Amino acid sequence: MKKLLLPLFTLVLLVASSSLMAQCSLCTKTAQQLGEGPATGLNNGILYLAFMPLAIIAFLGIRWWRSTRGEA
Structure with a gap:
């Protein structure tokens, strides 16, 4: 279940980010x-x-987290 959670969360963020407005007021x-x-x-x-x-x-964060847990 935990292995499915990270890719699912990433997919949801990618789909949701397509409708975001990232412009500052001057750019707008x-x-x-x-x-x-x-x-x-x-x-x-x-x-x-x-x-x-x-x-x-x-x-880099995921690599660091895995190395401190002892997974390679």
Whole structure:
């Protein structure tokens, strides 16, 4: 059951993150002037750039947690 919980939680977060708005107020004002298409692209780019460092930190955290538990 525990092995299924982490992938399921990750999947739920990935599905939910597609509807998030990641723009700051200044980016929102600029994107509104450009139109709907560029605003969506800007929002997706912000989410993509935020995801990569968090994924790396999660990977390192999981490796550290497994090594302290004695699993390899």
